[in-house]
Amino acid sequence: MKAKKILASVLAGLMLLATAGCNNNGGGSTASGSTASGGSSKGVIEVSIPSYKTGENVGAVFFEPQVERFNEKYEGQYKINLETVPQDGFGDRLKQLAQQNKLPVLVQGGDLDWILNVVIPNGLAWDMTDWLEESGLLERAVQDSVDYNKDKGDGKIYTIPKMTVRPTGFYYNTAMWNPEEDLSSLTMDELVTLLGDQKIAFSTAENGWVSALFLTAFIANQEGGVELLQAGADEKITDFSDPIFVNAVASLQQLLQNNAASNSIGAAYADAANAFMSGQAAVIANGPWMSSEFNESNSANWSNGFDGANVKASLFPGNVGIENNRAFGEWWISASASEEEIELAKAFLEFISNPEELEAYLLAEGGDAPNIEYSEDFKEKQAETQVLADLAADTTEETVYVPCILDVIPNSVANTEFGKLLPSLANGTYTPEEFCDWMTQKSVEASAE
Numbered sequence: 518m519k520a521k522k523i524l525a526s527v528l529a530g531l532m533l534l535a536t537a538g539c540n541n542n543g544g545g546s547t548a549s550g551s552t553a554s555g556g557s558s559k560g561v562i563e564v565s566i567p568s569y570k571t572g573e574n575v576g577a578v579f580f581e582p583q584v585e586r587f588n589e590k591y592e593g594q595y596k597i598n599l600e601t602v603p604q605d606g607f608g609d610r611l612k613q614l615a616q617q618n619k620l621p622v623l624v625q626g627g628d629l630d631w632i633l634n635v636v637i638p639n640g641l642a643w644d645m646t647d648w649l650e651e652s653g654l655l656e657r658a659v660q661d662s663v664d665y666n667k668d669k670g671d672g673k674i675y676t677i678p679k680m681t682v683r684p685t686g687f688y689y690n691t692a693m694w695n696p697e698e699d700l701s702s703l704t705m706d707e708l709v710t711l712l713g714d715q716k717i718a719f720s721t722a723e724n725g726w727v728s729a730l731f732l733t734a735f736i737a738n739q740e741g742g743v744e745l746l747q748a749g750a751d752e753k754i755t756d757f758s759d760p761i762f763v764n765a766v767a768s769l770q771q772l773l774q775n776n777a778a779s780n781s782i783g784a785a786y787a788d789a790a791n792a793f794m795s796g797q798a799a800v801i802a803n804g805p806w807m808s809s810e811f812n813e814s815n816s817a818n819w820s821n822g823f824d825g826a827n828v829k830a831s832l833f834p835g836n837v838g839i840e841n842n843r844a845f846g847e848w849w850i851s852a853s854a855s856e857e858e859i860e861l862a863k864a865f866l867e868f869i870s871n872p873e874e875l876e877a878y879l880l881a882e883g884g885d886a887p888n889i890e891y892s893e894d895f896k897e898k899q900a901e902t903q904v905l906a907d908l909a910a911d912t913t914e915e916t917v918y919v920p921c922i923l924d925v926i927p928n929s930v931a932n933t934e935f936g937k938l939l940p941s942l943a944n945g946t947y948t949p950e951e952f953c954d955w956m957t958q959k960s961v962e963a964s965a966e
Contacts, residue, residue, distance in 0.1 A: 562861045563596040566621040567611070569604035575806065579881040587868050595861045597623075615641060620851040622858040623865060628928060632676075632845060633669060642675035643850040648863060649674055654870055657888045661842035661918075665750075669845070676846040677866050680875055683884030684838020684912055685730060685804040685921070688811075688904060692827040693799035700831040701911045705738040705768065708834050717772060718798035719781035720789040721943065724923055725936035727789050730802035731772060733922045734833040735765035743837075743917055749925025750843040755960035757953040766942070766949040773943035782940050796821040805830075805883020808904045830904035832911040841920035880905070885912050926956070927963035934959045 570576030581599065588596050602610045608628045612635075614620050620641060627636065636642050649655050654677070655663060662678035686701070694715045700708060720727040736742040739761045745754070757763075773781070778798040780788055793801040794810065801807075809815065811825030819825065832838045848869075850862045868874060875886045876895040883905050891899075900906050923931040938955060941947045947955070 561593060561596060562857050563598065564622045564858060564861060565598040565600050566623045566625070567600045567602045567607070567614075568625055569602055569607045570625075571599050571601040574604060578809070579878060583869060583874065583877075586874075587865055590868065591864060595864055597861075597865065618853065620853060622851055622854040623862050624849050624851055626845075626847055629845070630928065636849075637670055637675055640852055643852045643854065643859060643862075644673050644675060645677065645850060646672075646674045649677070652863075652867060654680075654867065657870060657872075657875075657886070659842050659887065662844055662846060665843040666845060668751075676849040677870070678846050679842065679844065680870050680888075681879060681884045681886045682838075682840050682842060682912075682918065683805050683882065684832060684840045684908070684916060684918060685802070686830060686832035686838060686908060686911065687730070687800055687802040688793070688807065688828050688830050689800045690793070690796070690798075690823070690827055691829055692822075692824065693796065701834060701836045703834040705735055705834045709768070709772065712776060712800070715776065715800060716778045716792075716798040717776045717781075718784075718789040718792040718801040719773060719777045720784045720786045721773075721781060721936055721939035722783055722785040722788075723936055724932050725939045726786050726923070727802050728769065728773070728939055729921055729923045729935065730839055732765055732769045733839050733919060734802075734835075734837055735768045736761060736922065737833070737837045737839075737917065737919045738835045739764060743919055746919040746922070746925060747843070750841055750920050753927050753960070753964060754925050755927070755957065755964050757956040757960070762953050762956075763949050766952050770942050770945075770949055770952075773939070774945070777943065782943055791818075794819050794823050794825075796823050805905065805908055808883050808902060809881065811904060812902075826903070828904055830907040830911075832908065832916065836911065836913070836916050838912060838916050838918050839921050840918045841924050842918050843920070844924075883908060885909065927960050929963045929966075930956065930959045 568580070570580035584597050584599060607626075608631070611620070611624065611627045612631060615635070624642075632642075649658075657680050658678035659680065659682060663674070666674040666676060666678055694712070696711055698711065700711075703711070717731075718727065719731075733746065736746060742761050742765070745759065745761060748754075778784075778789070778792040780792050780797065784792070789798075789801060790803075790807075790810070792798045808830070810818065811828045813825065816825070848866055850859060850866075854862065869878075872886075872889045872892070875889060876892060878884075879886060880895065880898055880902075899909060923935065926935070935956070938947060938952060942949075942952050
């Protein structure tokens with residue numbers, strides 16, 4: 518089966534090289550999705566890039582204005598236009614463009630297997646190692662992300678490393694449940710005891726996101742669990758027979774049976790969020806990007822007396838923040854881009870990585886930029902948002918970062934299969950051991966494809 522994967526990658530490479538040979542006829546090339554508006558004679562380089570962070574997507578709230586700020590700063594020199602692509606089809610869109618030798622100048626992500634097995638081996642990404650070192654951007658980058666890029670790129674860096682960390686914990690409504698304890702310093706068993714019969718807004722449809730976060734925390738709070746999850750960032754987990762997994766699933770089953778909000782079974786993430794913001798649950802696990810939902814400006818989404826001012830946040834017990842720092846960055850540059858387009862791409866990546874933009878991003882979506890010195894204005898504004906201040910206070914040098922379970926299992930299992938069986942775990946049809954056996958079976962099958 519491994520031979521199948523190698524053959525598929527070789528064929529993909531040959532197809533890409535053949536397409537490139539047909540399109541690059543010696544007259545120069547401009548990556549599709551990018552156009553030189555007027556060319557260098559007018560001094561404006563204009564490109565279009567596909568993105569899912571547009572329109573109604575939650576990421577558009579910050580990203581679209583950020584692109585506008587870049588265009589304003591470089592008016593008359595560079596301009597970026599955004600092409601809307603739905604998030605659920607975004608990865609396939611990038612692969613399609615790559616097969617047609619039409620990658621955009623700036624590429625926003627792509628799934629891990631594709632980057633590792635197609636993009637890097639076939640030279641689709643521009644080597645930014647020297648530029649990152651010369652520009653000083655590496656000094657702001659998260660070291661684990663830098664190391665991961667080099668490990669997977671044979672010493673070279675092909676994606677701009679992460680500049681921020683956004684550890685995921687959980688939110689709680691103090692009007693319903695207001696513990697005095699420092700929740701991140703507890704154990705998961707102590708947290709469960711403290712919760713009593715309080716309800717948690719779980720999701721079990723789609724990828725079972727909220728349930729996966731709690732499962733991750735249960736794994737990380739066992740001896741050896743952190744190491745298991747962190748190792749999965751480099752090599753996907755396909756064997757769930759370890760007692761750490763079985764015990765964690767048993768703990769998750771207990772919560773699903775005793776503490777799940779009434780709409781949890783079959784709930785997508787949006788249903789879980791609604792349960793929390795309508796007073797049907799006292800707790801929801803989610804990332805810092807949810808913080809904006811508790812602003813008065815979003816009160817139209819609240820009901821049954823819910824008030825965002827009552828919400829506080831915490832990292833998980835054991836001071837665990839769910840965040841995969843051993844990862845590629847969000848952006849890379851197409852190797853087929855022209856020199857002028859690469860200059861635009863570098864300018865954009867420098868722009869979004871400058872301290873002012875990083876601070877703006879953290880205020881909008883939460884998190885921490887560990888290698889920049891915060892301005893006083895940022896500190897004051899961060900303190901004005903309770904949940905961001907809570908998470909910032911919990912995020913210390915002692916914080917333990919682990920990737921979510923969904924990030925360390927095969928993509929097909931994470932995206933669909935995991936959520937499918939959660940209702941059977943909740944109603945007791947499957948025991949924890951049977952659930953783990955099923956996870957192992959599905960993961961092995963997926964890794965052999």
